[in-house]
Amino acid sequence: MRNSMIITLALLIFVLSMAFATWLEEQSQKIDARNRQYVKDMEKLRTIAQINSFIESEIAPFMVDEQSNSTEMDKKLIYFASENQNKYNLLVEKYIYEDDFAKNIDFSYKIERDKKDFLNDFLSMKYKDGFIQFRELKLDAKELSGRLQVVQPFSIENKSSQEIGAEDGSPK
Amino acid sequence: MSKFCAIDIQNSNATVLDVEKKDNVYLVTHHENVEIDKLPQFTKSKKNLFLNIEQDEIIDEKISVDSIVTNDNVIKSIIATKLRESNLKKEILFNYHQLPKTQNEKKVFYQVDGVYVEKYLDSLSLIENPVKIKSATISKFSLLALSNECINDESYFSIHLQSNKLTIIAVHKKSPIYSRITTLDMSDATMKEAKLVEQIVQTIAYVEQSFRDINFSIVALSGSLALDDSIAEHINIVSRPRVSVLYPNTFIKGLKAKEAHRFIFALGSLFVSKKLQFIPTSILGLKQYSMGSKIAFALSTLLAIVGIYFAYDRFVLYSDLFKEHEALVGKLNYLFTQIDTYPIEKLNRSLRHIQMNKKYLAHHPIDILSSLKPLLSLQKPQELQWSYKDDDLKFSATFKRQFESLKELYEFERLFFDRFEDINTTFTKSYLVKIDYKRMDFDTTVTIEKAKVEKEKVEQRRVR
Numbered sequence: 001m002r003n004s005m006i007i008t009l010a011l012l013i014f015v016l017s018m019a020f021a022t023w024l025e026e027q028s029q030k031i032d033a034r035n036r037q038y039v040k041d042m043e044k045l046r047t048i049a050q051i052n053s054f055i056e057s058e059i060a061p062f063m064v065d066e067q068s069n070s071t072e073m074d075k076k077l078i079y080f081a082s083e084n085q086n087k088y089n090l091l092v093e094k095y096i097y098e099d100d101f102a103k104n105i106d107f108s109y110k111i112e113r114d115k116k117d118f119l120n121d122f123l124s125m126k127y128k129d130g131f132i133q134f135r136e137l138k139l140d141a142k143e144l145s146g147r148l149q150v151v152q153p154f155s156i157e158n159k160s161s162q163e164i165g166a167e168d169g170s171p172k
Numbered sequence: 173m174s175k176f177c178a179i180d181i182q183n184s185n186a187t188v189l190d191v192e193k194k195d196n197v198y199l200v201t202h203h204e205n206v207e208i209d210k211l212p213q214f215t216k217s218k219k220n221l222f223l224n225i226e227q228d229e230i231i232d233e234k235i236s237v238d239s240i241v242t243n244d245n246v247i248k249s250i251i252a253t254k255l256r257e258s259n260l261k262k263e264i265l266f267n268y269h270q271l272p273k274t275q276n277e278k279k280v281f282y283q284v285d286g287v288y289v290e291k292y293l294d295s296l297s298l299i300e301n302p303v304k305i306k307s308a309t310i311s312k313f314s315l316l317a318l319s320n321e322c323i324n325d326e327s328y329f330s331i332h333l334q335s336n337k338l339t340i341i342a343v344h345k346k347s348p349i350y351s352r353i354t355t356l357d358m359s360d361a362t363m364k365e366a367k368l369v370e371q372i373v374q375t376i377a378y379v380e381q382s383f384r385d386i387n388f389s390i391v392a393l394s395g396s397l398a399l400d401d402s403i404a405e406h407i408n409i410v411s412r413p414r415v416s417v418l419y420p421n422t423f424i425k426g427l428k429a430k431e432a433h434r435f436i437f438a439l440g441s442l443f444v445s446k447k448l449q450f451i452p453t454s455i456l457g458l459k460q461y462s463m464g465s466k467i468a469f470a471l472s473t474l475l476a477i478v479g480i481y482f483a484y485d486r487f488v489l490y491s492d493l494f495k496e497h498e499a500l501v502g503k504l505n506y507l508f509t510q511i512d513t514y515p516i517e518k519l520n521r522s523l524r525h526i527q528m529n530k531k532y533l534a535h536h537p538i539d540i541l542s543s544l545k546p547l548l549s550l551q552k553p554q555e556l557q558w559s560y561k562d563d564d565l566k567f568s569a570t571f572k573r574q575f576e577s578l579k580e581l582y583e584f585e586r587l588f589f590d591r592f593e594d595i596n597t598t599f600t601k602s603y604l605v606k607i608d609y610k611r612m613d614f615d616t617t618v619t620i621e622k623a624k625v626e627k628e629k630v631e632q633r634r635v636r
Contacts, residue, residue, distance in 0.1 A: 003465050003466075003468075003469050004465075006469060006472070006473075007465075007468050007469055007472040009476075010469075010472035010473050010475065010476035011472050011475065011476070013476040013479060013480065014472070014475040014476045014478070014479035015479075016479075017476070017479030017480050017482060017483040018479050018482065018483070020483045020486075020487075021479070021482045021483040021485075021486040021487075024483070024486035024487055024489070024490045025486050027490055028486065028489050028490045028493050031490070031493045031494060031497050032493055034497060035493065035496055035497050035500055038497075038500040038501070038503075038504050039500065041504060042500070042503060042504055042507055045504075045507045045508070045511050046507070048511055048513060049507075049510075049511045052511070052512060052514065055514070055518075055519075055522050059522045059525055059526065060522075062525070063521065063522070063525050064525075066521070066524075101524060101527065101528050101531065102528070102532075123537065123538055124538075131528065131532040131533055133532040133533065133560075134535075134536060134537055134558070134560065135559065135560060135561060136558065136559045136560075136561075137537045137556070137557070137558040137559070138555075138556070138557050138558075139553065139555065139556035139557075140554075140555050140556075141554060141555075146558075146559075149532075151528070151532050153524070153528055
């Protein structure tokens, strides 16, 4: 009788222990999964911190103001061309046109090779509201000539509104 | 060291020996005579009980079975049937063994010994917990077992006298081939001695006559016979085998030589083989139940321990993971407070800026001119062309120079191409040489292209 009670008690302990162990195992798996997720989240946060640092040091200082007013953008391009037209003999190759990011205008240029200061200024010339992209550069015994593109970025909102407008049939 | 309790249950009293076994030597630590009524209480605390039970009525028969029957179960069944025929309505426990064959016999004789269960159980019921019984048998088998331990001869007689009960067994190859138990009821000592000698001598003669092929070498006396020299002398004179006294003291310690003869049956019960024991099925069932119960107890205890260990192990793992979890939550919260998450608009603007950089500022003539600085410092190009359209970049520069001597041309040429080779660029570089050695004119066009497709050099430089 005493043995039977002890056996029953021992088996009960075994069953309860196993049930408890199984519950702990399930909880452990849940916590382990959560821990792994947290580790991934921390890695993501560290990556975000690196991206933030990159944006602050490498992007933000050089970011140009994206315009939303189409007329204002045209004006800026034209004014920039006018400012430098005589200096570098700028001639319009392709009038204002758009791509995914910006309004552009293409010029040809021509500078005498003897004017070294002009040459240096020209090659280091910047457009403060956007970018200048060289398309072509030729240097011969007499002159420096070629083609360049002046880029005036526009904001995403502006692009979207223009696209919606285009779908409506209104002019861009 | 093992501890046993050997009990010789007689009609009105019992002899109880406490025995310890160590290295094949038995030590009798205590012996006591107990009244039969007090035996249950006395044996309550004892373990490993070896019983010798004196029975007034026993079965001692020779049963013949056809020699063609060789299967043990069939032989046992035939013997049981024959026993039932002669012992109607009485439940019996028996064992059997084959007697030596004589030539040309078609039947095999078996010596069958048994007890009547009802009376036998009366004696066994004196033991409160039958599970503690390791062995139980009757006197002649206890005598046989002890005799076999003491005597190495192949065939012998073992004769025991206790009170008025004379037990004679003839043993051949460790098995009893004949046994006789006689009670001598005589008050006169001289008459009793004469009768005793007569009984013994006649029995020896009868057995020797019955088993002529067997040469009995010893008559071993024990019990009261071992203490009476005159009886031994008488037997020695009349019978052929030499007479000796059973001497178990070589392997049983704790008793004097003469003292041991008072406990021959009790001591013998320690050595009885399983085949010569009589344990009723009810007790065997109880023993099996007890064994099963012990195994179940051990298994369940083991399971409980394993379960507890397993649960503990899981708990430790859970606890460690929980600590790690808390530490991670702390770190994560700290990082959340420390790291700003920029609004999506800002990120989009940054991304657009990167994309625009890639699109509009990927290439600038200055980049290639910078990499050509070592050449430009050596000789200014006469012509230079750079173009970038639809991800197709091409640069070419023509270097011309006239020399006064071939040596100068040679040295310039070497320096020029060494510097050209040293130019480090990811683009494909090549050159076109049109040097006029007669007029000593250096004329080379260097081309650098973005390698969309690997182009072969226009002209390989001469190996010098």
